[in-house]
Every structure is written in C-alpha cells, then in structure tokens.
Amino acid sequence: xxxxxSALQEVEGIAADDVFxxxxxxxxxxxxxxxxxxxxxxxxxxxxxxxAAAYLRQFDSGKPVTAFIGEAETQGRIFYNENLxxxxxxxxxxxxxxxxxxxxxxxxxxxxxxxxxxSSSIDLCLPGLxxxxxxxxxxxxxxxxxxxxxxxxxxAHYDALExxxxxCAGRRRFTLFPPDQLANLYVGxxxxxxAGQQISLVDFEDPDFERHPRYAQALEQARSAIxxxxxxxxxxxxxxxxxxxxxxxxxxxxxWWREVPEHMGAPNDALLLAILNIRDLPAAQRRAWQGLFxxxxxxxxxxxxxxxxxxxxxVLGTLDETTARRLRTLLRNKLNR
Numbered sequence: 202x203x204x205x206x207s208a209l210q211e212v213e214g215i216a217a218d219d220v221f222x223x224x225x226x227x228x229x230x231x232x233x234x235x236x237x238x239x240x241x242x243x244x245x246x247x248x249x250x251x252x253a254a255a256y257l258r259q260f261d262s263g264k265p266v267t268a269f270i271g272e273a274e275t276q277g278r279i280f281y282n283e284n285l286x287x288x289x290x291x292x293x294x295x296x297x298x299x300x301x302x303x304x305x306x307x308x309x310x311x312x313x314x315x316x317x318x319x320s321s322s323i324d325l326c327l328p329g330l331x332x333x334x335x336x337x338x339x340x341x342x343x344x345x346x347x348x349x350x351x352x353x354x355x356x357a358h359y360d361a362l363e364x365x366x367x368x369c370a371g372r373r374r375f376t377l378f379p380p381d382q383l384a385n386l387y388v389g390x391x392x393x394x395x396a397g398q399q400i401s402l403v404d405f406e407d408p409d410f411e412r413h414p415r416y417a418q419a420l421e422q423a424r425s426a427i428x429x430x431x432x433x434x435x436x437x438x439x440x441x442x443x444x445x446x447x448x449x450x451x452x453x454x455x456x457w458w459r460e461v462p463e464h465m466g467a468p469n470d471a472l473l474l475a476i477l478n479i480r481d482l483p484a485a486q487r488r489a490w491q492g493l494f495x496x497x498x499x500x501x502x503x504x505x506x507x508x509x510x511x512x513x514x515x516v517l518g519t520l521d522e523t524t525a526r527r528l529r530t531l532l533r534n535k536l537n538r
Contacts (some may be wrong), residue, residue: 222340238431246370258481271315317350371451
C-alpha cells in the first residue's frame, strides 16, 4: 500500500515572467499552481487528449524519439528485471506521431502496455512548440524537453540540474526526498540505469520494509503533491524525485538549467574518478584524502590559498575557461596512461 507522506509547499499567482527570479535563492521544492495554465497545449488538453494530440501534431518534425515500451505486466513501472541484469522495457526509436496514436488507442485499455517517452528536446522533435508553450528565459538559458506516456511510475532519482517541470496533460504525482536521504533510498547500479540516472530500488507503491528497512526514515522526510494540467513544480538540484503518471495520457514539459559557469564539468565525473582512485584505498589514506577534499573543495574559501601569490595559484585560484581547459587536458593525459 502506498505510504502517506507530507505535502509539498505550494504557491499560487506567480507570473511566468517572474518565475526564475523568484526561484533564484530557493533551496526547497515548490509547487507552482497554475504557472502554465494559459499555454495553448494545456488549454487543448483540458478539452480532451485528442485535442492535445492534434495540437502537438502540427509541430511534429518527423524525427524519431526514444520510447520505452514495456509489457502490460510491468504496470507502468520503469524499472529492471528481477536480478537487475537488464531493464524491464525495450527502448525503440519511434516517430512522435506514432506514440500519440498508440497512447490514444490504448486510452481505454485497462491493462495497456507501458508507453513512455522521456527527455526529448522540443526544438528537435517539435520545433515551434516552445514559442507559446515554455517559460520565458531567465538569466540562464534552459534546456526545454517534453515527456509523455500513459500511467507510468518512474522511480526516485536525482538530477544535477535545476528543474521547473510543467504538467500539460493528465495528472502527475511528484514525491520528493532531500539529498541527504541517499543512504535510505537503496539506490541501484551506476552503469545500468533505466534512463541515465541511478534510481531507488524501493517500490513506492508497496515498499518492502524487511528488505529496505531504512526506507521508513526516508518517508519521514518525503513530500508529495499531485499536479493538474497547468501546474508546475520546482525541483532543486540533487533532490530525489519519483514521478507517477496518473492518467492514460500524460504530457509534461520541463526546463533544466545550471547556475554555474559554462566551463564547469559534470560533478558525476568527479564521483566516478573518486570511485576509481580513492574508494579502495586503506582506511587511513581515505581519511587523509577526505581531509584534502574538505580543504580544497567543500570548505574552500579565500583563506585556502591566501598564502600563495595569485599568479602561482594555478587550478587552486579562480577557474576560467582557459584554466578549465588546461585542467581537462591534464586529466585526459593522466587517464590515458
């Protein structure tokens, strides 16, 4: 049985033009009721799934999208097989209009196959859609992507990017966990993932507390909300989120962005390097390296390098594109030993 959790904080009346400025200093997730209520796609979807599909078809570029197709027995869960050796769906390259056709055809099927399309750039597959169906650009240009499917369950995962997701058709339930709940979410493999990010192995619909006892602690920190068409949610970077499509025809458009300099790389790369180079060291050495990371990375401030003349600080000084390029070259040379 689905556990009860606390409600997400909600606000109403924020104008789309102000949303990125409103979220600039926000560190907590936030439901933004009615943020996208006047989008033409939302207006069409409120009339019917057929109207929403017809609206989308006029933008279809004909370029295929990656669709996850699973057997009816999966009950919409985007997950693994029993021994985590493969996923429980087949990824296929399919024309966007064919996905719309199949979703409409399966709408009244009590046990449909799982149909899910995630993270497809609207500029590539639906050019022109974003003219009237996206948030105005903020200080950082967002990557705008579309997600659609039937009743699906995407397990809790994190994204390194900031995210505002706008529900355009159907209802979606979002369940969020703070970043510090990592150890209580029983996260799966790094290399084999359903869609590129590690996921929680706990079935939120029916958690097995004997197998995953710490999940009870995660639930104490969980927050959830059901979003209607036109509603949006802000998901801060690194917050774990499970997303459930509750209706047979669901569409979501999200906005991903990073509030960091362009020369910065992906933090997950550093994590993989640490696993390669540090994790299996003797305990005393790991503790020593932990101290170095605390000093040079996590607690770094002006005192860290004030004793070194500025021209001699190298990568310990302020990073810019030139220094970052030199550092990447140094890393590549070391990795290609």
